[in-house]
Amino acid sequence: MSAKPVLVVAAVIVDDLSRPTALLAARRSRPEHLAGRWEFPGGKVDPGETPVEGLHRELIEELGVRVDLGRELVGPDDGAWVITDRHVMRLWFARVTGGEPEPLIEHDELRWLQPSSFFDVPWLDGDVRIVEALDSHFA
Template identity: 60%
Template sequence: MSEQEGRLVVAAAIVDDLARPSRLLAARRSDPPELAGGWEFPGGKVEHGEQPLDALHRELREELGVAVEVGAEITGPLEGRWALGPGLSMRLWLAIVVDGVPAPLEDHDELRWLGPGGWSGVPWLPADVAVVEALISRCPSARV
């Protein structure tokens, strides 16, 4: 799917260490109502003419008030992307916070650091469950 065929969402799996992540930041949606209460990876839609990584940095500043260092992309089964729903797909990268303290500034009402063995311990939005499972299998330090 090209970026013109559907809306691209970019997101970050914010972890404590790019080489050996053991903690993962989850964000609980407050809006829109149909997603409220579900947990997800912070990020958002790529604007027309915007590069995906530029969008990721912008979204994380807006939503969490942080700057990040981006690590490896966690590729999904759909041409490297993850399906989010009709007309929406997501690209996701590992990232660490390099400036600021994450806070739920926009679209979220709570953030939670999930420790080893607990990455699946919140009710993730359905589209993110497969991503969490892929992250756990990729990151041995995330397991107990």
């Protein structure tokens, strides 16, 4: 990566922070080249925001939910996860504490997945190794 990568933040929304048994995946509806692929909800951090502030804002905008954050899923790329040639992502485990998740902006479907069905959906390429790393975190 030549230019400084864009920081993206996302949540591994789970049913229980201490002993998760399922995670919430979101299917992209746009842009066209990403439509139909699945991802962790989140988005870019705005100027002046901390990553955590950006994540809370994105989850309200994208899913209409408030969450409690658990620990960060530290990635192998200087603590983050390289997801494209221009983007790095930081993720936190999260549990919904307010609202009912709805696909409001970037998504057209949400689905709770158990570890046995994590790969029943076509994840974005950059998210595949994150999903693989999550297996050991589930009951």
